[in-house]
Amino acid sequence: MSKIRVVIADDQNLICDGIRIILDSQPDMEVVGIADNGQKAVEFVSACQPDVALLDISMPVMSGIEALKEIKVNYPKTVVLMLTTFDPDEYIIGAFRSGADGYLLKDMTAEKLVVAIRNAFNGNVTMPASIASRIIVHIHEDxxxxxxxxxxxxxxxxxxxxxxxxxxxxxxxxxxxxxxxxxxxxxxxxxxxxxxxxxxxxxxxxxxxxxxxxxx
Known part of the structure; x- marks a missing residue:
C-alpha cells in the first residue's frame, strides 16, 4: 500500500520533531522532508512532490502564506494544511484567501492530527471549529x-x-x-x-x- 507522503515546515524544531515521530509511526504515512522556513518548504515540495504539506503560518525567510501561494501555483496536487495556534486573524484569513486546504492546531492530539491528515488526503475538509468561527466573523465584516x-x-x-x-x-x-x-x-x-x-x-x-x- 502506498503511503501518504508528507512535508513538514515549522521554525520550531520541537514541533517538527513531534509531528514527524507521530506520522512516521503510522503504517500509511511517511515524512519525506522537514523545513524550518517557507523557502525550504517550497524546495522540498518541488523535490519530493509530497501528497501533503504542513506549513506553519509564521516562518522566517518566506512565510507559510507565501510558500502556500507558490505551492498552489506550481504543485496544485499537493494538499496544503496550515499549522496554527494563536496567529492573528489577518494571517488566518490570508491563508484562507491563498487557497489553504485546511488548518491544523498545534495543540491538537496525535490521534486528531493523524485523522485530519488522512481526511485531507482523501479530499475532505480539515477545519477546526475555532478557525471556522474566525473566518465567519471575517465574512460578516467583509x-x-x-x-x-x-x-x-x-x-x-x-x-x-x-x-x-x-x-x-x-x-x-x-x-x-x-x-x-x-x-x-x-x-x-x-x-x-x-x-x-x-x-x-x-x-x-x-x-x-x-x-x-x-x-x-
Missing part, C-alpha cells in the same frame, strides 16, 4: 450586506453567499456553518432564485460584483 439584502437575502443566506464566492464546496459550507448538506443545498437553491441566477457560476459572479472589493 461582506457589504446591504447590497445582498436588497435582493431579499437573509443573514444566513448572506453567510452562505460569502462562502460560495470564496470557492467553498457545499460540503465545506456545511462543515464551516455546522448545518447539514441538505440544508446547504436548500439555501443555495433559494439564493439562486433571489439572485435570478441559473447556475452556481452565475450566482458567484453576481455575489462578487455586489459584495467584494477588487483586493479580495
Amino acid at each position: 461582506v457589504k450586506k446591504n447590497s445582498l439584502q436588497d435582493y431579499g437575502l437573509t443573514q444566513r443566506e448572506i453567510e452562505i453567499a460569502g462562502l460560495m464566492a470564496r470557492g467553498f464546496s457545499n460540503e465545506l459550507i456545511s462543515i464551516t456553518l455546522g448545518i447539514s448538506l441538505g440544508t446547504v443545498k436548500n439555501y443555495i437553491s433559494v439564493i439562486y432564485s433571489k439572485l435570478e441566477a441559473n447556475s452556481r457560476q452565475e450566482a458567484i459572479l453576481v455575489i462578487k460584483g455586489l459584495n467584494y472589493s477588487e483586493s479580495i
Whole structure:
C-alpha cells in the first residue's frame, strides 16, 4: 500500500520533531522532508512532490502564506494544511484567501492530527471549529450586506453567499456553518432564485460584483 507522503515546515524544531515521530509511526504515512522556513518548504515540495504539506503560518525567510501561494501555483496536487495556534486573524484569513486546504492546531492530539491528515488526503475538509468561527466573523465584516439584502437575502443566506464566492464546496459550507448538506443545498437553491441566477457560476459572479472589493 502506498503511503501518504508528507512535508513538514515549522521554525520550531520541537514541533517538527513531534509531528514527524507521530506520522512516521503510522503504517500509511511517511515524512519525506522537514523545513524550518517557507523557502525550504517550497524546495522540498518541488523535490519530493509530497501528497501533503504542513506549513506553519509564521516562518522566517518566506512565510507559510507565501510558500502556500507558490505551492498552489506550481504543485496544485499537493494538499496544503496550515499549522496554527494563536496567529492573528489577518494571517488566518490570508491563508484562507491563498487557497489553504485546511488548518491544523498545534495543540491538537496525535490521534486528531493523524485523522485530519488522512481526511485531507482523501479530499475532505480539515477545519477546526475555532478557525471556522474566525473566518465567519471575517465574512460578516467583509461582506457589504446591504447590497445582498436588497435582493431579499437573509443573514444566513448572506453567510452562505460569502462562502460560495470564496470557492467553498457545499460540503465545506456545511462543515464551516455546522448545518447539514441538505440544508446547504436548500439555501443555495433559494439564493439562486433571489439572485435570478441559473447556475452556481452565475450566482458567484453576481455575489462578487455586489459584495467584494477588487483586493479580495
